[in-house]
Amino acid sequence: MKTLIVCTSVSHGNTRRVAEAVGGVLNAPVVDPDSVAVDDLHDYDLVGFGSGIFNMAFHPRLRDLVASLPHSQGTTAFVFSSSGFPEPPFARYSRTMAKLLEQRGFDVVGSFSCRGHDTWWPFKPVGGLKKGRPNPADIDAARAFAKTLLAQR
Ligand SMILES: Cc1cc2nc3c(=O)[nH]c(=O)nc-3n(C[C@H](O)[C@H](O)[C@H](O)COP(=O)(O)O)c2cc1C
Structure with a gap:
């Protein structure tokens, strides 16, 4: 299964630590959005899209890349993120990103999220929140998620 992780x-x-763990299971390179050749994405069987969460959304560079993608009928995709907090019910970032991808013709088959050390400015005086995350359990969970993607093929 030819896989790319953006x-x-x-x-x-x-x-990035989550991406490397997932990429290790899927035997997939991890690349920055700036180095993606958008016309080549349809060469892949599976493409992962991930970032930290900033102001309740995926990073703008990832969103801009997805918005610029040519229609990719049937390419399978997944989304992943790390964030200081779990998704609140009123802002489903992963679902929003999945919808963007579906509008570009991707078939989104899964999503993964875990906590990440968060140094948004209000938390800086105390050294940030969720220090040490993603931790080994988060990385194990990311690998387990990747195995579910393999099992779907
Ligand atoms: C400016 C800023 C805004 C952030 N906004 C959010 C947010 O809205 N919700 C959240 O849960 N975490 C938020 N975070 C925490 C990041 O999502 C978290 O640190 C993430 O793990 C960063 O991933 P990265 O190291 O891969 O960039 C924010 C962090 C910063 C610095």
Whole structure:
């Protein structure tokens, strides 16, 4: 299964650690949105899209990439993120990103999220929240998620 993982991880590399764990299971390279050749994405069987969550959304560089993609009928995709907090019921970031991808013709088959060390400015005086995340249990959960993707093929 030819797989690519597209990841923006600008804050602490939290999401990148998740991406590398998933990529290790799926035997997939992890690339930055800026280095994606958008016309080549249909060559892949599965493409993962992930970033940290900023102001209740995936990173703008990832969203801009997805918005710029040509229609990709039937390519399978998944989304992943790390964030200080779980998704609140009024802002389903993963669902919103999945919908963007579906509008580009992707078939979104899964999503994964875990906590990441969060140094948004109100939390900086105390060294941030969720220090040490993603932790080994988060990375194990990411690998388990990747195995469910393999099992679907
Ligand atoms: C400016 C800023 C805004 C953030 N906004 C949110 C947010 O809305 N919700 C949330 O749960 N975490 C938020 N976070 C925490 C990040 O999502 C978290 O640190 C994430 O793991 C960063 O991933 P990265 O290291 O891969 O960039 C924010 C962090 C920063 C610095």
